Amino acid sequence: MSTTNGLIGKSVKRVEDNRFITGKGNYTDDIILPGQTYAAFVRTPYAHAKIGSIDTAAALAMPGVVAIYTGADVAAINGVPCGWQVNFKNGDTMKEPKHPLLAVGKVRYTGEAVAIVIAGTREQACDAAEAVQVEYEELPVVVNAAEAVKPGAPQVHDEAPNNMCYDWELGNPKAEVDQAMATAAHVTMLEFVNQRMIPNAIEPRSYNASYDAANGRYTLYTSTQNPHLIRLLMSAFVLGIPEHKVRVVGPDVGGGFGSKIFHYTEEALLTWASHKINRPVKWTADRRESFLTDAHGRDHITKAEMGFDKEGKAVALRVKTFANLGAYLSTFSTCVPTYLHGTLLQGLYTTPKINVDVTAVFTNTTPVDAYRGAGRPEATYLLERLMDLAAHEMGIDPAALRFKNFIPPFDGVNQPGYQTQVALQYDSGNYEGVLKKGLEMLGYEDFRKRQKEAAQNGKLLGVGFSTYIEACGIAPSAVVGALGARAGLYEVGQVRVQPTGKVSVFTGTHSHGQGHETTFAQVVADKLGIAFEDVEVIHGDSDSVAFGMGTCGSRSIAVGGSAIMKSVEKIIEKGKKIAAHKLEANAEDLEFAGGRFTVKGTNKSVSFADVALTAYVPHVYPKDLEPGLDFSSFYDPANFTYPFGCHIAVVEVDKETGTLALRRFIAVDDVGNVINPMIVEGQIHGGVVQGVGQALFEGAEYDENGQLTNGTYMDYCMPRADNLPMIETAGQVTPCPHNPLGVKGAGEAGTIGSTPAVVNAVIDALWSGGHIVKDLRMPITSEKVWRAMQTA
Amino acid sequence: MIPTAFDYTKPATVEEAIAALSDGDSKLLAGGYSLIPAMKMRLTQPSKLVDISGIPSLKGIKEEDGEIVINAGTTHYEILTNDLIKNRLPFFTQAAGIIGDVQVRNRGTIGGSLAHADPAADWPAPVLAAEAIIDVKGTGGGRSIPATDFFTGLFSTQLLPDEIIVAIRIPVQEGARSVYLSFEQPASRFAIVGCAVLRKADGRVNIAFTGVSEAPFRDRGAEAVFDGKSWDTATIDTAVDAAIGEVDVLSDHFASSEYRRHLAKVYLKRALQALA
């Protein structure tokens, strides 16, 4: 199908912004149901403790209190499930301890819920929660993944000896990699921590559950990224209630960054409780609860080695990672350090031998799961830090070293996809292209001159590179199923043409900042040749959308958009039959362009709106054709999509204080075809800011007692506008060869590419001043830079 | 983040406010930008709030009898945009300009900040360096406390529970110049090191730090270096060497005491150079 009215590729303003910037958004916390009650949680102040007696008597007697439930009340209910099974190297299934709705017997991380208090107002619930008396007997605590597997470490779960969830390996056999490594002329080794991040969506998690006794129906409003998945997991796996009697709605959602993909204990608990008390129950996390109980991200302790021959060609990569999963398995926690991390370690390079070994570990910390990029930032950080460091160590220019090692361009049509050593087959790529463009934008030669001059004048400038690849739209279902996914990863798209020719599009993806209501409407309006305003996109309600896997992993346009495209094709095909009948021609002789069905080579045509009306008022109509113009499609992709790009950071260091200033940030991203350049640029900007946040500002800090010591905005530093220069973005287009729109996805690229570029720039600046350091632990505070300049 | 229940009263005069303070576990509410967060975290649970934001006599800035008088309820923003302050006490303008964000500056007050005595608050440094007098009133009448005596430690001052800060008085020093520089904590943007320097017409200097220790302080050791000395690089370097001395320097996850001490010296040097 060809573009018909030029809407694809246009920076159409976001239609959803009208309601957001006028305060008319409808978030879960805005929803107040008749008979509404409010919940507050009693949460453990200890990271690891036996629970003694729980005395709720005083709290129950307080004004407005409706009910209080503790672990004992829900002990018979299943825990929340994990959606991805990873096996031990020896084939044993991973350890999967129950993740209970309320702690039973013992608590395993600070902030874990011990009791729920339900009252007539939020204030009453909070006051009563404070009056619940819980006896704790403190147990020894372990927070660090590498420590947790050592003999004698405190045990988080009895059923997981040495706190191991699984160990796992991917790539070439270890012996082959060792052998290749032994031939290397130079080996660059880096031991580092990819620190724990707290996602910090601006809208806290919020749930409002109700039970309609007359019809035996549950409704859950939830601040989620994937309502259907929540419905499935909650009804079938946790509560054992009939799926068709459960409606899950994800209304407007104020950001997720991964943290709202997962099925949280509170969702199921509130739904269960709403039935128990036969009144709606609402809970909205306060910011402290968000810090403590939203699933965190990253937290890897890694040793990585990359061997090079004397020309600088990579010969081997060996990686050992301890991944901290926290106290319980969150929904997709197990696939992040494995299938979203190990599989990306080919990067953009031709490294012939790769082995990655991952040990996933339980600790007394908040569960860790996918956070913007999920595994791919960890892989990219590892590779790109190694590349820059190797270049510095070998005295080769870091850009030149990359050019030497890049996989040559391939379009996936005339040239085949690229088979990596770590299971994936890249779809299409032109990796040198993005680096060349980035270098041009930077003015690289000139920069190196200025850097030298600056060093002579007592100023330190540094440049850092990151040439990344990522994998979006995890698929196909059969493949991910074989790898342990317990869900299919297809998408559903329904296109309903109304009798007037206006179009409603239903998607199983969910928009919480991505702008689907705009982009998807652009696609449909373009392909149907109708006005943008004539298309509305509906998402987020399991009662109106057939099914869906929601939005995560930058999958929405690549998978969800493709499902919609399939339905659009069916609409056009059926439309041709209707039009042919009207025009007294054969359907095969019709072409559809510019919103009209035309008999090829004639001026006989009929408009799309006309055909739509005829479909619903089928007085003059083909004999064997059903009325109506409404199609739903499932799309299961043939492969992942592989966006890639080049990010370049320039930093300046204040030599007296170690303070860093990010002077420039260049992002050249190839996300395949672009539907709405403004939205893509916005996604890149947001992603870059989060990636810079990880490099320079953010990071959860646990003390040895398992207390989160920086769980407020006074201590946990979010990046702000004045921390960044104007981000310089540019694109390159290498279409995806295997989906109808040729799109690859843009939601995570910014986060994945940016972090190592910034850290590499700091290291480069330090080297330019003669301070030979291999690594600074993120977030790189002024003090860390200052110390590096004192000692190195 | 819901505070415990409390009563609320909004008096029209300082006298009424003092009376309202004397019964029960009451607390004054000014801008609320330190108090309300603490109440939401339930770190403090007053039974009653006495809102002083409607008391006319606590508002405004004037010059009178050789003094600049800033009434305690004056907001950071009002100080930031006041011309008298800009001309007479430029380091007050600088400090006001970096406190919090627009919302905080629009509601937060200088009196509230001084009473709260956060060790990382910005105001204490210029207030100390300017030789301010803090006027308070309570059931026992009024008294004037030199800023140098006012701060007694972490979140603690000389204020009695029934006392209200009514004004901050600063002697006008003709020909004096001043600067305030702060190294901000990246998350809260409070001062890790805040350094205020007032250079008098005769070359003597007042130096005050906030953020460095549990309480803000005048650095007498560094100040003394300038007595009878000319303002040259050597003097500045000597003062920087002398600065901080035996002070017990704070340590936290953004800045160890060693680094903070170093920063204090760098910022003092930069402040002195700006006035050289």
Ligand SMILES: Cc1cc2nc3c(=O)[nH]c(=O)nc-3n(C[C@H](O)[C@H](O)[C@H](O)COP(=O)(O)OP(=O)(O)OC[C@H]3O[C@@H](n4cnc5c(N)ncnc54)[C@H](O)[C@@H]3O)c2cc1C
């Ligand atoms: C996001 C944020 C960022 C901030 N950033 C900074 C910053 O960078 N630098 C900085 O210095 N500060 C900062 N602050 C604190 C801010 O300056 C506060 O406004 C100030 O500390 C308190 O003033 P207030 O008028 O809000 O006092 P309130 O919060 O109303 O009161 C604080 C305390 O002082 C008492 N009090 C108030 N007025 C009087 C009075 N007249 N007499 C006696 N006692 C009184 C109250 O009873 C209470 O105990 C920030 C605050 C926030 C929320």
